[in-house]
Amino acid sequence: MKRDLPKIYEPQKVEDGIYKRWEESGCFNPDNLEGDPYSIMMPPPNVTGVLHLGHALENSLMDLMARFQRMQGKKVLLLPGTDHAAVATQAKVEKILIKKGIEHPREELGREKLLEEIRKFAENSKSTILKQIRKMGTSCDWSRLAYTFDEKRSRAVNEVFVRMFNDGLIYRGYRVVNWSVKGQSTCSDDELEYKERTTKLYTFRYAKDFPIPIATTRPETKLGDTAVAVNPNDKRYKKFIGQTFTAEVGAAKPLEIKIIADENVDINFGTGAVGVTPAHSAIDFEMYEKQKSLGNPIKLIPVIDEQGKMNQNAGKYAGLPAEVAREKFVAWLKENDLLEKEEEITHSVGMSDRFGDVVEALPMTQWFVDVNKKIPDKEKSLKELMRDAVAIGHGEDSAQKITITPDRFVKTYFNWIENLRDWCISRQIWWGHRIPVWYKNEKIYCAPQAPQEEGWEQDTDTLDTWFSSGLWTFSTLGWPDKEWEKEKLFHPTNWMQMGHEILFFWMARMILMSTYAIDQIPFKDVYIHGILRDEKGQKFSKSLGNTLDPIAIIEKYGADSLRLSLVAGVSPGNDSRFYEEKVESSRNFVNKLWNIARYVLISYPADKHELNTENLLPSDVWILQKFSSLIKNISNDIKNFQLSQAAEKLREFTWSEFADWYLEIAKFEENKDVKNWILNNILEDLMRMWHPFIPFVTETIWNESGKKTMLIAEKWPSSDKYEIKAEKPKHENYLEYFEFVRETIVAIRNIRIENKLDLKKKLTVVIRLKTDSNPLLKEVFEHEKEIIKKLRTGVGELTIEISDDIIEDAYHFPISDGNLYVLRAGLVDVEKEKARVEKEIANIEKFVAGLKSRLENNDFVSKAPKNVIDQQKESLAKKEAELVELKKHLSSLK
């Protein structure tokens, strides 16, 4: 049967069709699958735009694992979804609208119209993203598609909010928060991006008679100072602690500065004193709270408003933008001779990562999640829940313990938890889950719906987007609706992969939400991947203009090539560089695989016979052995999340062993029935193992091989099938013999090329076996003679001798244990051969010397494990034998 398959694999022609067939097969939906549940929740991409390479990486990883587990016989759920990404999306749409000429989108459009614009944008980018996920080949269950802002997820959000409110974990408080003037909204600590800036550090006194100078980079906020903190052990200032000074600096009222003690003040830094501005610094606000709890309160005077301008408390500075007020205040300080020093320093300032402006610290009434308060009935705080889940297991149950790969991130996580403050969850933007709290006069009511009576108004704020994405692992499964009962078998989810940059944003919040709301960890294993960088090691970013569109890459090279290049050559947790050459290399491999299959399918039409072990030749035993251990290796690697290693091993076997050696030898060896069985079976099982990595080409090959089933639904191969029962003792040695044959062939090829021998001309070769060599070896070589001749060696005549004599005027290549030589009579370039052999001898001598000294070392012999010693002894014996032969040979060269 002659088949017609194109020489070059063309992914563009098949990928969409295959994806459709997979979808129709029902394999994406775990309801159609048997086995233990296995679930992965897709980290929902933000609906702010299109899929980028990072998403492509994540899809590759998740789909790899999903397909692998499905082939392991699991009931696999890979649940897709998208994130409404509150601030990010609104900021993005507002930017677009501003470009279109709507300068103040919120005022000009109003809440409903602006929300409509955002919704349109979100829906649009959502559908693009979902299409792109399909392009990647991701085998997710579209019937369970979720969105953080859809009705079901909104119910979950409200449910958790109300519960936390009732448990007293969510509170409304007047505290200093991060405020983006540009975005007119709060942001959480984690949403800040710190950037280095040079600014001036001013050292001054509030008044001539004020005893302590202080330093600041924000003089204008000093109009709201209410205290100066000094170290209680500071001899200079100790005497002032407890006193209050007044100073007239132009604020609405004279400043009343209380000198307070604080251990954290560094005596040696700056002036050793800190001007405390409780209203405009998170740290100072903490001091304010501390003083309050100590019964020695200080005042809190805001001087900057939500527009970033000075307010009435700032007296003569009121109404000025902060920067202008700063200059004016500094000028005033100079005039009054209060400024002692002015120096340039660099320090980092927090910028809103979405709106891009420097955030202002302002005291405001906002909603917070209290992370330190004990949860009723639990005796633990949210912070403790978050720590337990990773440290000892939720509820001290080791089965409810999260493992993180690589484990160094555990430390990072704990460190973050230690420093965690209450989480500000209210945002003043409109795109997001509205806070389920209702007000009427002084009354407050917390529930998804307003009370029946008239006059209740809902809070206008929305929730931080991470509040809803924190629920993702279980809100996607229908919680708190009835559906959950049916779906909760998928929770805790099994595997979660994410970039290390969202460890705190997301992983931490999922743990918080899940352990609190449903008393389960959200996932068992977390796999942290690095971020992708360009070939120069820079992050991909729009502003650098170095972004790559994964879809364009797929169109050029195919999804498989992209996936393979993203998964191979990376290790967990580490960043990796991405560039087109990597995709090219993967494309070349995919095409190689295609051609391997093409050759096998065309030349070895499968039939159903069993493997005839009587007819096994060394090459067969060799490849079967290699393959059966490969199967075990790959399974283990994937189970240990060593995905890149698995890909490399597969590639090595496929290309260097199966294609380069076995396939070539199969062309000449006579036991066609065995060859047929092995080629077809290994090809088939190789497709299974490659499938999670490169699903499209493997499915295509599977289909071309005439299989009725789909590869996606096939089982992972078992190594048992390839294990040769040792009924024939010679098979054990076959493995070794085949290595001899390989070495012989390489040696002959080397002779030709290194000596520039005419490749067309036939070569006469003598293989000399030593007299004491295994008689089977001769048999093998007699048998392999024809193969050696044919396998691109150009050998015309090959004889095998058994003797100990050196043949003069020949090339000598000791093989493996020193008892086998490849020789070629005549035509020797003596000088060249001498040089080569001398180099080789020097090499071996060095190695042998090392081995000897080790083996003569009593410490080594007495302390090293036996197998290591044996290994080295064996190796020494071999190399010494080689050395003897090579030296003999060298002396024969004249």
Place this chain on the structure above:
RNA sequence: GGGUGAUUAGCUCAGUUGGCUAGAGCACUUCUCUUACAAAGAAGGGGUCACUGGUUCGAGUCCAGUAUCACCCACCA
């Protein structure tokens, strides 16, 4: 200031509990259009595993320190 990671071939990177003479891809050299594949095949060259000490019979691997780079956290008032 605290922490983490990286440093291995020209480039990009593997190297799982320490154990034969340290690997891959790309690039390079030479040869080959040999009927599966030139997006290929064959044979090669190329490394003091950043540095200095230590532990050990044995260190790329473990420990300490140093240097350079990258990142994270805190933030200097």
